[in-house]
Amino acid sequence: MAFYEHISAFSLVLALSLSSTNTSLAARHLLDTGAVSSSTLALIQSTIPPLIQLKFPNVGLPVFQTLPKPKMPATLPSTQIPSPPTRIAVMPLNPWNTLFSFLTIILPLLNPFVAFAVNPQGETLLSWKQSLNGPAEALSNWNPTDEAPCVWLGITCNINKEVVELELRHLSLYGTVPTNLSSLVSLTKVVLSSTNLTGSVPREIAILHELNYLDLSDNALTGAIPSEICNLLKLQEIHLPKEIFPKESFSSRN
Structure with missing residues (x-):
């Protein structure tokens, strides 16, 4: 009896897995309705994914299998949290203003070597x-x-x-x-x-x-x-x- 239960449950879960976009909901439905026992479902969970991947390589694995919890990044102390890079606004330089500023500084230093001619x-x-x-x-x-x-x-x-x-x-x-x-x-x-x-x-x-x-x-x-x-x-x-x-x-x- 247990063998036939496994076969029937296997066929039912496989059918629901291939026709449903959410196989975890299908498995939960079988448990809630008593169609399969928890031990049978555990056996099916370890058997169905390889079969689905072998027969239908483009089909995703059923998601009712237990997935590892994602690792959350460790919380850094407030003093170690990197601050976003500081953006410094740089205004485009006017070449004529730059030249004028340069001459304003340099010419007095060159005096009296710079010759100024009166009329x-x-x-x-x-x-x-x-x-x-x-x-x-x-x-x-x-x-x-x-x-x-x-x-x-x-x-x-x-x-x-x-x-x-x-x-x-x-x-x-x-x-x-x-x-x-x-x-x-x-x-x-x-x-x-x-x-x-x-x-x-x-x-x-x-x-x-x-x-x-x-x-x-x-x-x-x-x-x-x-x-x-x-x-x-x-x-x-x-x-x-x-x-x-x-x-x-x-x-x-x-």
Whole structure:
């Protein structure tokens, strides 16, 4: 009887296993209805899976067999739980901003090896400054790193950044009246009064065709007024030290 029970139960469980998507429910149904005993079911559990795999290799094994419990990861202490990686937002770099920042840092370090060039009018004025023997503080803001001399002491420029006025009063320059004036032909006014200048009035002033005002008074200038000044057709007013005397040719024209 036990043999036939096993055969019948085996056939029944096998049939349910192949027709049902959940063989564990089929086995539980047989136990609940008393169709098979627990010992018979245990025997079938060890026999059916190999048969199913042999006959139907693509069919999964019945799931009513006892499955091992999945291993749960050990709980780590809170101090050992790895924290997620920190994401750092990196903004894309603008190459021009990087270049500007680099030059802002490097250029001051290279000074004075980096040559800064003022315009030709500034170079002419700086050349005259270097010939003076007075204290450097007198023209301390005549800076060769400036683009133009328009912000220098005693200098006035027009809208085109051309020097139109040179006006220095009551300074201890200790030098001579500038003679290199080829870059300053836009001058309309020259005032160098009380600046401790010596020497003579240079004939090179005659190239300042826009000049309308000349004041060299209160200086230790000597000699005669150069006749070339008569070529300054726009000259309206002139002030010279009393030691300066006019040439005969000059006085005869006036």
